[in-house]
Amino acid sequence: MANTKLYTVIYVVLFVFATAQVAIEGMSLGFELAVGLIIGLSVVKAVLVAGYYQHLFTEPRSVTYVVLSGLLTALALTFAASYSIT
Amino acid sequence: MSVLVGLTVQTFGTSAPPATVILQGQSRTMSEVFPHLFSIFLVLGTLVGIVVLSYMVYVAVRYRADGETDELKDSPQLGELPEGGGDGRKLAVSLTLSAIIVIALISYAWFLLMGVEGGPPEVSGEPNSDKPLSVTVVGEQFAWKYIYPNGNSSYTLRVPDDRPIELTITSSDVMHTYGIPKYDLKTDAIPAQNTTTWFNPDETETVEANCYELCGTGHSEMTSEVIIMDGAEFDRWYAQTTSDATPTPNESTTEGAHAMDHPQSRLAHNHVLV
Amino acid sequence: MSDDRSTDESAVQPDGGHASRPLAEPTSKQSTLRRFFTRDDLPPYGALRRWLLTTNHKDVGVLYVVTALLFLVFGGVLALLMRIELLTPVGDFLSADGYNQTVSTHGLIMVFWFLSPFAFGFANYIVPLQIGAKDLAFPRLNALSYWLYLFSGILLGLSFFQGGSFSGGWTMYAPLSVPNYMPQIGSTTTILALTLFVISVTVSSVNFLTTMHRMRAPGLTLRRMPLFTWSILLTVWMMLFAFAALLAALLILSSDRILGTTYFTAEGTPGSLLWTHLFWFFGHPEVYIVFFPALGAMAEMFQTFTGRRLVGRKWFIVSMLLVALQSFLVWMHHMFLTSINLQIKTLFMITTIGISLPFDLMVFSLIYTMVKGRLRFTTPFLFAFGSLFVFIIGGITGVFLGAVVLDYQLRGTYWVVAHFHYVMVSGVMALVGALYYWYPKLTGRMYNRRLGKLSFWLFFAGFNLLYFPMFIAWETPRRVFDYPAELTGFHQLATVGGFLLGFAFLLVIWNCYRSLWDGETVSSNPWAHATTAEWAIPSPPPLENFPGMPSYESGSLDFLDRETASTDGGTVTKPTPSSHDGHDSHASPWPLGISIGSFVLFLGLSGVATGGIYVPITIVGGGLLAVTLLGFGLESFSVTEPAVAERWPFAGIENGKLGVWIFLASDIVLFGAFVGSYVFLRAGYGWEAWKIVPHNPIPGLINTYILLTSSFCVVLALVAAQKGRRWGVVAGLTTTLLLGIAFLINKGIEWIELFHHNIWLSTDVQASTFFLTTGLHGLHVVLGLVIVLYMIPRALNGAYLDDERPVEYFGLYWHFVDIVWLFLFPLFYIL
Ligand SMILES: [Cu+2]
Numbered sequence A: 001m002a003n004t005k006l007y008t009v010i011y012v013v014l015f016v017f018a019t020a021q022v023a024i025e026g027m028s029l030g031f032e033l034a035v036g037l038i039i040g041l042s043v044v045k046a047v048l049v050a051g052y053y054q055h056l057f058t059e060p061r062s063v064t065y066v067v068l069s070g071l072l073t074a075l076a077l078t079f080a081a082s083y084s085i086t
Numbered sequence B: 001m002s003v004l005v006g007l008t009v010q011t012f013g014t015s016a017p018p019a020t021v022i023l024q025g026q027s028r029t030m031s032e033v034f035p036h037l038f039s040i041f042l043v044l045g046t047l048v049g050i051v052v053l054s055y056m057v058y059v060a061v062r063y064r065a066d067g068e069t070d071e072l073k074d075s076p077q078l079g080e081l082p083e084g085g086g087d088g089r090k091l092a093v094s095l096t097l098s099a100i101i102v103i104a105l106i107s108y109a110w111f112l113l114m115g116v117e118g119g120p121p122e123v124s125g126e127p128n129s130d131k132p133l134s135v136t137v138v139g140e141q142f143a144w145k146y147i148y149p150n151g152n153s154s155y156t157l158r159v160p161d162d163r164p165i166e167l168t169i170t171s172s173d174v175m176h177t178y179g180i181p182k183y184d185l186k187t188d189a190i191p192a193q194n195t196t197t198w199f200n201p202d203e204t205e206t207v208e209a210n211c212y213e214l215c216g217t218g219h220s221e222m223t224s225e226v227i228i229m230d231g232a233e234f235d236r237w238y239a240q241t242t243s244d245a246t247p248t249p250n251e252s253t254t255e256g257a258h259a260m261d262h263p264q265s266r267l268a269h270n271h272v273l274v
Numbered sequence C: 001m002s003d004d005r006s007t008d009e010s011a012v013q014p015d016g017g018h019a020s021r022p023l024a025e026p027t028s029k030q031s032t033l034r035r036f037f038t039r040d041d042l043p044p045y046g047a048l049r050r051w052l053l054t055t056n057h058k059d060v061g062v063l064y065v066v067t068a069l070l071f072l073v074f075g076g077v078l079a080l081l082m083r084i085e086l087l088t089p090v091g092d093f094l095s096a097d098g099y100n101q102t103v104s105t106h107g108l109i110m111v112f113w114f115l116s117p118f119a120f121g122f123a124n125y126i127v128p129l130q131i132g133a134k135d136l137a138f139p140r141l142n143a144l145s146y147w148l149y150l151f152s153g154i155l156l157g158l159s160f161f162q163g164g165s166f167s168g169g170w171t172m173y174a175p176l177s178v179p180n181y182m183p184q185i186g187s188t189t190t191i192l193a194l195t196l197f198v199i200s201v202t203v204s205s206v207n208f209l210t211t212m213h214r215m216r217a218p219g220l221t222l223r224r225m226p227l228f229t230w231s232i233l234l235t236v237w238m239m240l241f242a243f244a245a246l247l248a249a250l251l252i253l254s255s256d257r258i259l260g261t262t263y264f265t266a267e268g269t270p271g272s273l274l275w276t277h278l279f280w281f282f283g284h285p286e287v288y289i290v291f292f293p294a295l296g297a298m299a300e301m302f303q304t305f306t307g308r309r310l311v312g313r314k315w316f317i318v319s320m321l322l323v324a325l326q327s328f329l330v331w332m333h334h335m336f337l338t339s340i341n342l343q344i345k346t347l348f349m350i351t352t353i354g355i356s357l358p359f360d361l362m363v364f365s366l367i368y369t370m371v372k373g374r375l376r377f378t379t380p381f382l383f384a385f386g387s388l389f390v391f392i393i394g395g396i397t398g399v400f401l402g403a404v405v406l407d408y409q410l411r412g413t414y415w416v417v418a419h420f421h422y423v424m425v426s427g428v429m430a431l432v433g434a435l436y437y438w439y440p441k442l443t444g445r446m447y448n449r450r451l452g453k454l455s456f457w458l459f460f461a462g463f464n465l466l467y468f469p470m471f472i473a474w475e476t477p478r479r480v481f482d483y484p485a486e487l488t489g490f491h492q493l494a495t496v497g498g499f500l501l502g503f504a505f506l507l508v509i510w511n512c513y514r515s516l517w518d519g520e521t522v523s524s525n526p527w528a529h530a531t532t533a534e535w536a537i538p539s540p541p542p543l544e545n546f547p548g549m550p551s552y553e554s555g556s557l558d559f560l561d562r563e564t565a566s567t568d569g570g571t572v573t574k575p576t577p578s579s580h581d582g583h584d585s586h587a588s589p590w591p592l593g594i595s596i597g598s599f600v601l602f603l604g605l606s607g608v609a610t611g612g613i614y615v616p617i618t619i620v621g622g623g624l625l626a627v628t629l630l631g632f633g634l635e636s637f638s639v640t641e642p643a644v645a646e647r648w649p650f651a652g653i654e655n656g657k658l659g660v661w662i663f664l665a666s667d668i669v670l671f672g673a674f675v676g677s678y679v680f681l682r683a684g685y686g687w688e689a690w691k692i693v694p695h696n697p698i699p700g701l702i703n704t705y706i707l708l709t710s711s712f713c714v715v716l717a718l719v720a721a722q723k724g725r726r727w728g729v730v731a732g733l734t735t736t737l738l739l740g741i742a743f744l745i746n747k748g749i750e751w752i753e754l755f756h757h758n759i760w761l762s763t764d765v766q767a768s769t770f771f772l773t774t775g776l777h778g779l780h781v782v783l784g785l786v787i788v789l790y791m792i793p794r795a796l797n798g799a800y801l802d803d804e805r806p807v808e809y810f811g812l813y814w815h816f817v818d819i820v821w822l823f824l825f826p827l828f829y830i831l
């Protein structure tokens, strides 16, 4: 499990993606495209950290479901509440 | 139980319009819809309640242990792994029945909701008196302030009896809920938000508006008068009001004997115990 | 659904996350320190010290039940004050503000400090017995939950002496709850007391979930769990997520009150709607959280006293499961009168009706269980039967409220009051039944049967006399003391019923008290036809519950000799001997200490903005908390995990790690609710019109780099620990510490810069959300650094070389904090 090389590669990728997010903001893409890209990059980074650094990819799948159910709960609140605004 | 039945009869006794009236026409006020639907729910609810509860009591009496037949065949044993007790069919049938009742009722309620949400009927004819009157209601600790289209404001609501009244409700401080029980009308007064409701006054009378959301010390006393006037009389009254007649909470611009004090002054009556 | 069963070789499990297996260096300085902090012996029952130190689940259960009953008396007295006021249709007994405080505190106490804790008293006592566990997974955390609960309640009581308690109703609607409208310190105290209570609940949820998922007797698969245990399992899952949303709401409200943020009052944003969303997102699941345990207890009593197995047991469980899931998708039915749009109203009307149908099934299932049974109307069954009876009325009247049009008019009236008391107090009735049902097990004695039956009839009569007239007088607006005079008669009836019900409660308590001495002693199973495991062991059960290892492998309960237990999977490894003689610890002073520290800290925080005496109180509280936490961490407290157990679906990971993950899941909801609040306010404000607070994203980007690097260092520390490299671990952790400090310094500079530009927490809603959300994240960083600071000296001693789990658990937390930042950064700095 002690795969230092893999961890290092992931670290570099995370670093680059964080920089890219600020760069994207600088480029004048459309607002929606920029939001999509930036949030998309955040999601990828989060999956990398959770999957490798927190070992979710190798833990029993049920642990991932616990995490996802928390996430789903938060998303339900966020989107339904925002959608309800008249 | 008999109390509930009595209540049902009493509710039916009120002027609930017959179902046919309800089913026609697009837009309906809450005072048309609510008594009608409430009595349907009450009758069905009472009926279902009586049937289920009587059955429960019947079963309790019928199968109570009498000390003679002591043991059942195949009674559960200590330490056994739990199992179900069969009878799944009966369960499914009961569930389906109750689901049908509930879903039918709720669908009907939703259909009626659409009528209320539709707002006052569109006016096609010209006569000015058919156009709805729009009044803004502002909840403030602890009174209701009414603002008319011409800018006049008052702590008493005066409305004509010959046209629909549209209310836009908001609050200048905390959350309140505005309600006129006589017209089965109620909606939240929320700071920085507008809610709307409407009603169709039909007789000249004075009724009361209440607050239904806890809003502070004066909540219990946060009432106001709603005076329903003859249409022509209202128009005469309205014509002589102006926008600068903004009242301070302690006096009312309206001249009549019903003029209402701002409720804050009434709080003094209460003993201080806690 | 496969039934996994693991033979866990590491039988000794640290409790609470950080403490690791005792080291084999008895002479080291650390061990002396640890011995100093350790109080391992459990005093006898008679001694007060036992009740202060115990971590045993049965003792804690009894403490919960007794404390909850005390709060019942408190809340009940408040209710009677209200009923006296309502004898006349005008305000003449309490002051207007006094009435509001009474209404609010009555609601808060009954919902939070009585109902759930009462149920969790039984859960504490009975669930481990029913699943065949010796104790909960983390016994010290269980004691901690209890003491936090008790002290949060005391804090609530104190609020009355700080210029008046909270007076905005148990729903605490904003902006009435902010200092503009409610300036008393006591209101802040109430909110902080509830926050402390939520912390207790979260600790308890993590504990119960770990226990119930990982410590079931062999053969006791999830679907074969007794119904009471099932109801608790689902309750705790709901609690884990629902209370996290409430915690977010309370933290935001506390911040609006203490730090001056403007979430609920800012111009141009739907602040008061934000509160209703957050509160009811918690509030509706809460209805089931308080009712499910009662339902589970009812099911147990129905089976025992009808002598029949529950009809449609499988569907009963499926129904509860559906309700638990769907409970998170109905909250806006409390907001039908607000300005939410018609589409969402329709949607929530449908989900609301949908959630009522499973209850129909459960009710029918209970009724049909009686058919062809041999019903024995003992006191517990009378209460269970009565509870079902009134629950049906509560359910039918609830359907009225689901129809939006009826809700438009019924809302804010006594119809709602009557309905939810019919439902909630039906739950109380079932739990009083549960108290009688399990009383012989808890005490070894039978209650007085005649007095028991009398108490039921008084209870039932009082209940209906109290709440039924409210349906008839439904036109009374809620929370007023000034109601239409023609309804006076009904309210007077209700008051009479209220006193009758109060008397019935006292009779129940008296019966339980007297019977401790007078009751006849009972055998292990005084109820014929009780099937669950708690009835197979003596009343009351011995300290470690079972005479051998409980197992259902043969199809029914057996107690196997622990040493020779074997499974089809091979033989069981004997528990590795620990520094103790392999026995579990049952006592610790630290849960009580931590709770006292938190209590003092929160009391200080309530008035810290006003200065004065509150500042030193805050400091003393903080210091006390730090010392007691250290004591908790250093104490050597050993708990054995069962060698063989049903662990679906978490067979692959150990208790500690599962606990951390479950906690993180609730933390996800906490942060989710903060981010959700931000998105909601921003959407209400106009997404693009919203201006980002930081002037440029570079400090944020640097902090992203710092956190990513620190995460990488923790990973390296873990790798080093696995490879047994002491200095690698120390280096990894130390770098993490330094990077964390750098993160905070960088953030500090950024904040000071903003303050210089006159941007404060209270400036506008943009600044409020920015400072509070990133501040909460910063607090998580600080907490992480405290843990690292604790770990580094231990790493120097080589503590993590043969057991790297603490490093791994800390990593899980630290990476989570990192991930949160990965989202906060774009949301608050870029977009
Ligand atoms: Cu009010």
Ligand SMILES: [Cu+2]
Pocket: C283, C284, C287, C330, C331, C333, C334
């Ligand atoms: Cu609800």
